[in-house]
Amino acid sequence: MNYLILINNAPDYREYFINLGAELKQRGHNIYYALDSRLTDYLYKEHRIDNDVKIYFSDYFKTHYKTPLFAELESIPRNKILFADKERFYFYPIHKDKFHDYWESLNVNLLNFFFEALTKYKIDVVLYENVSNAFAYSAYLICQQMNKKYIGLASSRLPYDLFEIHTEIDVSSSVVAAPLNLSDERVQILNDYVLRVKNKSAQPAYMIGNTTSVKTNYLKRYFSMAKLNKFFKLIDYLIKERNEIFYNFQNGNPLLLSIYYAKRNLLRRIRLGFLQRYICASNKSDKFFLYPLHFHPEASTSVLSPDYIDEISLIRKISLSMPNGVFLYVKEHPNAFGYNTIDFYQQLKMLSNVKLIGYSENTFDLIIRSIAVVTLTSTVGYEALLYNKPVIVFGDVFYKRFPGCYFFDRFASLEELFTTLLLESQLKKDQASEVNIAIIQQYLAFVVDGNLFINEKAEIEKVITSIEGFLGCKA
Known part of the structure; x- marks a missing residue:
């Protein structure tokens, strides 16, 4: 098979994906690399791409700046391609001197670039992480247009040597469709994870060792x-x-x-040093819905829930729909506290039925005591389902089709839904004492074996074996 591997300057990505490419090549596949620019060649000179074809989008963009969109691509919806990157540029304004012509040309050239690459090299599979930026989004759209496979690698929500394979942006249908034939090893993982959930110690794999923590020196x-x-x-x-x-x-x-x-x-x-005044301690006598804040900028919001990246506006709308006497607990993300502006926290403080809860409070305790969880795409929603708590989601998250999850896009009926969930919670007070094993089983049926971003040969081989098994074919 012919693989096109995407590389940008994300830390550790170049080395890892080059190692994946080397293993694929050793197994008889043909490997090509698409790089966003030459910057990665300078930052990671020790990880060379010598004997494989590599193409640079920056070169293509420069040469074809005024080239119109190919006629074959006119039907592709293009408005969301740049959204994730533009949210990042809002926080890091490196393109203040660019105007409409630049962004339109960029949009067009990204699609043309991947269309030419997939056609010229007869690409069967594009390999990268889950769709997270314009470079990947364009490749994904061209794969859909040409009926090719986009394989996006994503870390597991479970703290084991497992990972997700994304062939679509919204993988929720794939999750619920995964056949439930768990191996003995997966059953052992299931039993261990159930114990972790009961002990409130089930941290997702991607949160371990994250360098954006408030404790970073x-x-x-x-x-x-x-x-x-x-x-x-x-x-x-x-x-x-x-x-x-x-x-x-x-x-x-x-x-x-x-x-x-x-x-x-x-x-x-x-x-x-100024934010503690805005933090409220949770109160065991409160009735509340739990809303976990997200980290920005990140694909979990800019790609999976682009309509709701302005979280303060969403929280304001939710607060207007709260039943009388019920609070919305807005819990800080453990790795994002302090990144929002002071004005953000002041606006939260003005909402009388909203309480900002500190990142250090135990999320599992809050889930168990809550009426329901309201979220864009947070893993907290998945964890709430494990405790049989209802979840309202606004984004295309993997668990949105699970029982007990309400995918929501109509604010007119939100108040009615909150009232219904409040009444139901009063009738099901003991339900959270049991772990929802069916949810874990279904997710375990979706993930595959392997530990991502470990540059050891045995781990690389395991990941490639899982990818080949997923595709159902070898070289």
């Missing part, structure tokens, strides 16, 4: 030999590839982007 993070080395690599890139910067849409001037990253983290650190 930014002094050590930014003042290190690794950062100094990266600085010189960026200077080298800016000097030698200065003509590419305009066409490097994901990074622009990468040194400026790094400054914006550092600035946001510094402002967060400053805000943390």
